[in-house]
Amino acid sequence: MKRTNTCGELRKSDLGKEVCLQGWVRFSRDHGGVAFIDLADRYGITQIVFDPADLPSETDASRISDVMKKFTRESAVSVNGVVRERVEGTADARNPTGEIEVLISDAEILGRSKIPPFEVGDQKEGVLPNEDVRMKYRYLDLRRTEMIEAITIRSRFMHLARQYLESKDFLEVETPILARSTPEGARDFIVPSRVHSGTFYALPQSPQLFKQMLMVGSIDRYYQFARCFRDEDSRKDRQPEFTQLDMEMSFIEEKDIQDVIEGLISFVWDGLYGKKLEVPFPRIGYTEAMERFGSDKPDMRYGLEFVKLTDVVKDVPYEIFQRIMKSGGIVAGINVSAELSGGKIGRNDIDRYINYAKKVGLGGLTWMKIQDGVPTSNITKYFTPEILEGIKNEMKAEEGDILFLVAGPWKSTYEGGGALRKKIAEDLDLVPKDVFQFFWLVDCPMFEVDPVSGKYDAFHHPFVKPLGDIDGKACGGACFDICLNGNELGSGSLRINDPEIQKAVFRKLGKSDEDIEEEFGFFVEALSYGAPPHGGIAIGVDRFITIILGKETIRDVIAFPKNKKAVSLLDNSPAKVPEDKLEELQIMTLSIDDLDFETVEESEEE
Ligand code: ASP
Secondary structure (H helix, E strand, C coil): CCCCCCCCCCCHHHCCCEEEEEEEEEEEEEECCEEEEEEEECCEEEEEEECHHHCCCHHHHHHHHHHHCCCCCCCEEEEEEEEEECCCCCCCCCCCCCCEEEEEEEEEEEECCCCCCCCCCCCCCCCCCCHHHHHHCHHHHCCCHHHHHHHHHHHHHHHHHHHHHHHCCCEECCCCCCECCCCCCCECCEEECCCCCCCEEECCCCCHHHHHHHHHCCCCEEEEEEEEECECCCECCECCEEEEEEEEEECCCHHHHHHHHHHHHHHHHHHHHCCCCCCCCCEEEHHHHHHHHCCCCCCCCCCCCEEECCCCCCCCCCHHHHHHHHCCCEEEEEEECHHHHCCCCCHHHHHHHHHHHHHCCCCCCEEEEEECCEEECCCHHHCCHHHHHHHHHHCCCCCCCEEEEEEECHHHHHHHHHHHHHHHHHHCCCCCCCCCCEEEEECEECEEECCCCCCEEECCCCCECEECCCCCCCCEECEEEEEECCEEEEEEEEECCCHHHHHHHHHHCCCCHHHHHHHHHHHHHHHCCCCCCEEEEEEEHHHHHHHHCCCCCHHHHCCCCCCCCCCECCCCECCCCCHHHHHHCCCCCCCCCCCCCCCCCCCCCC
């Protein structure tokens, strides 16, 4: 290689060395005929200097000067020169190469750049161009230090995970991208078959069925960095295609899967940060998580826990609560203590939270402030003094504390309450930074029942092993989630390995025997050839990297993401397909003129 060093490599110990650096012209400035250039690559930035007076002849100087006139910003260039110490007082302590510079003896342009649409150098906060511009010119965006760091950590993570799993006898196996639908709760992306017109493949929402069939096939420890495709609205932590570290094991119990993940994450953590993580990770049951934190992936780094009040207010004359409790709903409260808020929550803030509560699906929000020892607000007249005293005691409320009460059906009320809890914590700056709290969510239900239609839905997916009678009340499932700082990193479970139970679960989910045969006949059959007890898990790689790097969205850790409207602005996909190609596939489309890819509106809500 002509390049002798990277732009992040040279130090004072290299003084006097003849080097060749190749990289991009980040900034250049001219001081009376002497040019200073910041030459950048993914490893760092080195200052290079063109000083005509230091070159052997004028001819050399003018030849190099002519070449360097083409050194526009972000051009790829090559320079030869000698490493020398920077003039006293000009060293840059923030840059590891900041004590030296390279005095140019020769220069070559390798790839000239047009004027870049935005400045690639490290941006001060708020100066970054809008995300769509960065997406459109992602190759330029990738040159930014922040992006290089994300891509590097991602690669390190994948490498370390592979190293760990291979050491534990896991085999990496690829599973098909063109396949039959795998139900993970989203819509499928479908791909037409040319050979069998009128039929379609589905892109996998996950490799679930294939990894289970690998277990039937005796590959008792499998993993894969699997690309998954789910057609759902994009959000900060989702986009149409994403990567999972997918795993499956045979002859195991729940704890064996959790042990492997704890071992893996600790190994990765040590490799990335040189720090030990405390294992085992704590466990919290689903019901407890919902009732204390209003979430099945609670952020437990701060308090603001819910307190159940249904018993305390059961005889309250307040009609709204009575109606809710009679139809099986709950009343719960959260105490925003004066100590936490510094007494900063005023009437306007309360109104803001009432509006927010409506936005997150709560019917309303009841509030009280402890004044002169008593819960006080415009509705306390509907409460008896004993009940008010009961609320105050149950919520351990003190003078000046604000109590927010939520009421309604169990699930939606706790979920809405959880969103409110998060909002309050963010407003009051209660969320600690740089604390990583892993935990397992356990004791999950097998099904969820739609309160309106009464229809059963799988809590995770239909392949989870039920714990007990599936027709019994509140049947549990052998499934669990791993969570980090209020995010679900991944889900896992023990699976059904008995074909009859698998069919029974499908029936419970409303499938007829014909549907089962048509959609999953092949899979049920596979289970009937000595399927071992097995289970597995999948960890969202994009999400994991996003959280550990403290990024806003998973788009920041994916080299070529789709934008908020599921569009790749770089290659303008999805795109129209020429008529003849569609004819070949025997597909007719309605007109899709006037596609407006640039207009972005996204629900960033969870
Ligand atoms: N297939 C599941 C998912 O994608 C994970 C698992 O159960 O292994 O969420």
